[in-house]
Amino acid sequence: MTINKKTIDGGWLARPCPEVASELIGCTLVRRLADGQIIRGAIVETEAYQEGDPACHGSRRRTPSNEAMFGPPGTIYVYLIYGMYNCLNISSDRADFASGVLIRALQLEKIPPGLEEKAKQGDRLAAGPGKLCLALQIDRSLNGQQLTVNETLWLEHRTPEFQQSLDNGENTIIQTTRIGISLGKDLPWRWYLANCPAVSRKGDKGDKRT
DNA sequence: ATCGTGATACAC
DNA sequence: TGTATCACGATT
Known part of the structure; x- marks a missing residue:
């Protein structure tokens, strides 16, 4: 088989989720549909959740619905929120x-199949975790599966060009508090790419550069 | 600010 | 058995 050094493996993900979440900014999420x-x-926006953090779905009890958060690094956890979004x-x-990274927003390379009508949303077709799953046709049938290159879903490392844009200050990653939660509001475990139109929401004044 | 929508955890 | 809650998004 061909080794693809661009692919992110379980070893890279085997670190505390805040570290993984911040370093996933600029990496690429790739989805392969059933028809190929x-x-x-x-990835332009992420949040980290882990055991001991009251906002984490796995912070109370291990149950069938949060089981995937307890899986080995690279396990896919998809949940339904508010009855309609994944x-x-x-x-x-x-x-x-229990530990994982919520992928909150993507800058898509092109309009995904089925969303041609919504093309006027342009950069914002995957601006938010629910919209992202709609755009990539991700639902709970993926829950509990492993990331697998060339199959349904996988991750690729930052390109050298993106890394360079961070190093020379052309791009900046902002660290701030998480969105849409009632507990654990104070933990600064959200990261997003500054000045990116695909990010779900802009941050507050107090946001920090990293 | 409000509302749609449904699974789930936990109370009783 | 009921019911409060929920890591959202569109709309006003």
């Missing part, structure tokens, strides 16, 4: 410890 069509987008997380750290 490929949808690609750069949200995608990638489990991190280690098995039997």
Whole structure:
């Protein structure tokens, strides 16, 4: 088989989720549909959740619905929120410890199949975790599966060009508090790319550069 | 600010 | 058995 050094593996994800979440900014999420069509987008917004954090779905009890958060790094956790939207997380750290990264927004490379009518939303077709799953046709049927290159879903490392844009200050990653939660509001575990139109929401004044 | 929508966890 | 809650998004 061909080794693809661009692909992110479980080893890279086997670290505390805040570290993984911040470094996933600029990486590419790739989805392959059943008919072989490929949808690609750069990750521009993430949040970290882990055991001990009251906002984490795995912070109370291990149940069938949050089981994937306890899976080995690279396990896909998809849950239904408010009865109509799916949200995608990638489990991190280690098995039997609830930990993962919520992928909140993508800068898509092109209009995904089925969304041609919504093309006027342009850069904002995957601006938010629910919209992202709609755009990539991700639902709970993926829950509990592993990321697998060239199959349904996988991740690729930052390109050298993107890394360079961070190093020379052309691009900036902002760290701030998470969105849409009632507990654990104070933890600064959200990251997004500054000045990116595909980010779900702009931050507050107090947001920090990293 | 409000509302749609449904699974789930936990109370009783 | 009921019911409060929810890592959202569109609309006003």
